[in-house]
Structures are given as structure tokens and as C-alpha cells.
Amino acid sequence: MRAVIAAEPGGPEVLSVGELPDPTPAPGEVVLRVAAAGLNRADLLQRQGFYPPPPGASDVIGMECSGTVAAVGEGVDGWSVGDEACALLAGGGYAEQVAVPAGQLMPVPAGVDLVxxxxxxxxxxxxxxxxxxVAGLKPQETVLVHGGAGGIGSFAIQLAHQLGARVATTAxxxxxxxxxxxxxxDITIDYHEQDFVEVLREATDGHGADxxxxxxxxxxxxxxxxxxxxxxxxxxxxMQGGxxxxxxxxxxxxKRGAVIATNLRxxxxxxxxAICASVVEHVWPLVTEGLVQPVVHGTFPLAEAAAAHALMxxxxxxxxxxxxx
Structure with a gap:
């Protein structure tokens, strides 16, 4: 299969397309024939040599993809060859095929195309x-989303808004x-020109962000x-700021406050x-209704992964x- 390979740690120019063996599904896994893969900030860190994949995961960059089921491993129920799905990955997304634990496979929401x-x-x-x-955001509470124009930020704004929260964001x-x-x-803050603490306090009558x-x-x-x-x-x-x-x-x-640091990969x-199952239960209905949608800036062919990284x-x-x- 074709896959994006990083010859060595470095800038986008180290990325090129090469050939790797096709994956085979282990028990409990499904192999997807990839239609598209999403870029994430963590991909840039991995390319630079700062964020290696977890033990046992593919060295190929890529933490999410969509595609069609090409093979089903032993013990997998509910998925068949030809099914369309999207997947949360520990690695391997920048390739024509990827092996995925079946629990991290999710159906494509109705109304969303495969890419x-x-x-x-x-x-x-x-x-x-x-x-x-984790944070238990409730209706009527205020959430501050940093980097609201990014992939995560744009989705967080929509989801929090649809579930009844007041949303502040920086861009x-x-x-x-x-x-x-x-x-x-509801509240937009220019982080170049404004102090988000002051703007948020004023906009919430001193309450701040829940x-x-x-x-x-x-x-x-x-x-x-x-x-x-x-x-x-x-x-x-x-950790974009250190x-x-x-x-x-x-x-x-x-403030009786809490500081929580988490990662997903x-x-x-x-x-x-368990997270994927909860997403399908609670988030996919909103996506299907068109109330929450992924915001896509653009697409690049696999061979132009370096240009895609440079843009990000x-x-x-x-x-x-x-x-x-």
C-alpha cells in the first residue's frame, strides 16, 4: 500500500509517499480502505520527532480517517466488508489502508459524505x-474555547451552543x-488585541468561565x-504555548477550581x-440533523502531505x- 513516510524528523519536506506492507486485522480489529485522513496538531509534533506513537501503534502519521471496511478480524461483530466508517486511530491514517480496533470504528453519520x-x-x-x-459542561454555563477557528475549536463551539451553553472563544x-x-x-475575543480575562469578566458580569x-x-x-x-x-x-x-x-x-490535563491518543x-460509543450516542444525532457539522478548510491528495502540513x-x-x- 501507499503511505506517507517521514524519512527523518524535520519540516514538512521530510514527508514523501512510499510503499509499505498491507495491514492484516488482528483479533478484534478491522482493516479500513482509507478514503481520507484528517490532519491534527499532534501530527506535526510526530513529524518533528517530539510525539512518537504509543507502543504497538503504526509509525505512519495520522490519528483519524474515513473509509470502507476491507477486512474483518476474528471476534468482530457488527461490521462487514463494504461498510463505510470513520475511525479514531493511534496512528496509521496517512495510508491507503489501516488496521483499527473495532471499538474505535464509528458509522458515518447520515448526511455526511465519506471524505x-x-x-x-x-x-x-x-x-x-x-x-x-470530564468537565461536565451544563446548559446555561459559560465555556471558553481557545482557538475557536481550528478543527477542535469550531466543533466545540457548535456542540456547546447546541447543548445550551454560553460560548466564548478566542481567535x-x-x-x-x-x-x-x-x-x-456568543463572545468573540481577538487574542492579538484583547485580554481574554478582561473581556470574559465584563461579558459575564464578573462570573467568568465555568x-x-x-x-x-x-x-x-x-x-x-x-x-x-x-x-x-x-x-x-x-501545549502550543509550552x-x-x-x-x-x-x-x-x-475559586475551588480544577485543572485537568488529558490526552486521547x-x-x-x-x-x-467507550468514548467513541458515547460520541455515536450523543453527538452523531446532532450531526445527522445538521445542527453540528465538521468545518473543512480544504483537501490535499496524499502525495501533497507536505503542503498540507505547511498550511497547518x-x-x-x-x-x-x-x-x-
Whole structure:
């Protein structure tokens, strides 16, 4: 099969298409013939040599894909050759075929085409598991979503809005802020020009955010705590702003707040399967109704993976970038 191979750690130019053996399904696995694969920030880190796949996972980059079932392993029920699906992966998505634990396979929601479905698994599983399963966002609460124009941010805005929360978000350009507002954001904040803590306090009459979904890490740590409401929950899912920060424990104690850091890729298959099942139960109906949709910036052929990575690194995109086969 064709697959994107990183010759060595480095920039986008290290990516090229080569040949690898076709995967075969182990017991409990399904092999998908890939139609499209979604790009994620973690893919850039893996290409640079900073984020290796979990033990036993494919070295090929790619944490989500969509496609058609090509083979079914022993002990798998509910999936047959020819079924269309999208999948949450530990690796292997940038290839013509990939082996997936059956529990991490999800049906393509009605009304979503097979290529676009590749934009769903990571964003849906990340947002649902962190904002709702972990942080317990409730209707009428306020959630602050950092990076609202990205794939995860754009999905978080829509899902929180549809489930009755008040949504604040940060973005870096007027066009991106307008796009966030169109998706359902009630409060939009230009992180270049405005202090999100001050804007949020003013917009919420001093209440702050009950939940914050943060992709920045260290750079925003103390300001995020400052922006929390009493009994607020800060969920850190990324480290774009660094890995080490200083935390004012007294400020957190006064608010009876919580700081939670999670990742999805390294979790055991059983946990990821439970998240996928919950996504299908709770999120897919909203996608099917057209109330929540993946935002796709554009697609690139598999052979142009380097160009797709360069675009993601530039930040000159909104929503998801997909590789197509």
C-alpha cells in the first residue's frame, strides 16, 4: 500500500509517499480502505520527532480517517466488508489502508459524505470527552474555547451552543472571529488585541468561565485560572504555548477550581472505545440533523502531505485539513 513516510524528523519536506506492507486485522480489529485522513496538531509534533506513537501503534502519521471496511478480524461483530466508517486511530491514517480496533470504528453519520467524515473522529471524541464527559459542561454555563477557528475549536463551539451553553472563544483575525460567531459563539475575543480575562469578566458580569478548553498550556495557565468562575474547570488538551508554567495555587483554591490535563491518543483501547460509543450516542444525532457539522478548510491528495502540513503550521486555515486517497 501507499503511505506517507517521514524519512527523518524535520519540516514538512521530510514527508514523501512510499510503499509499505498491507495491514492484516488482528483479533478484534478491522482493516479500513482509507478514503481520507484528517490532519491534527499532534501530527506535526510526530513529524518533528517530539510525539512518537504509543507502543504497538503504526509509525505512519495520522490519528483519524474515513473509509470502507476491507477486512474483518476474528471476534468482530457488527461490521462487514463494504461498510463505510470513520475511525479514531493511534496512528496509521496517512495510508491507503489501516488496521483499527473495532471499538474505535464509528458509522458515518447520515448526511455526511465519506471524505468529510474523516474530519469528525478526533474533534468529536476530543470535545465530547473533555468538555462534557470530564468537565461536565451544563446548559446555561459559560465555556471558553481557545482557538475557536481550528478543527477542535469550531466543533466545540457548535456542540456547546447546541447543548445550551454560553460560548466564548478566542481567535486571531476578524474573519476567524466572524466565522466563530456564525458557528454559535456568543463572545468573540481577538487574542492579538484583547485580554481574554478582561473581556470574559465584563461579558459575564464578573462570573467568568465555568469550563475552559485550552490548547495553549503553559502560556495561558495563570490567565486561564484568573478567567475561571467559582468551581470552574480548566481542561488542558494542548501545549502550543509550552509545557511548564507557574500556577498560583491560592487563586485556584479561592475559586475551588480544577485543572485537568488529558490526552486521547495514549489511552487504552477500552477507554477510547467507550468514548467513541458515547460520541455515536450523543453527538452523531446532532450531526445527522445538521445542527453540528465538521468545518473543512480544504483537501490535499496524499502525495501533497507536505503542503498540507505547511498550511497547518502557517495557521492560515480555519477548520480541518484533509488528505484524500
Amino acid at each position: 468529510t467524515a474523516a474530519a469528525l473522529p478526533e474533534v468529536a471524541a476530543t470535545v465530547w470527552s473533555n468538555v462534557f464527559m 486571531g483575525t476578524p474573519d476567524k472571529l466572524a466565522a466563530c460567531a456564525a458557528l454559535g459563539a 469550563v475552559i478548553l485550552d490548547n495553549m498550556g503553559a502560556k495561558y495557565l495563570q490567565r486561564n485560572v484568573d478567567a475561571l468562575a467559582t468551581e470552574g474547570r480548566l481542561v488542558i488538551i494542548g 509545557t511548564r508554567g507557574e500556577l498560583d495555587i491560592n487563586a485556584l483554591l479561592r 495514549g489511552r487504552p483501547t477500552e477507554e477510547k472505545s 503550521e502557517s495557521g492560515d486555515h480555519s477548520g480541518k485539513i484533509l488528505l484524500t486517497l
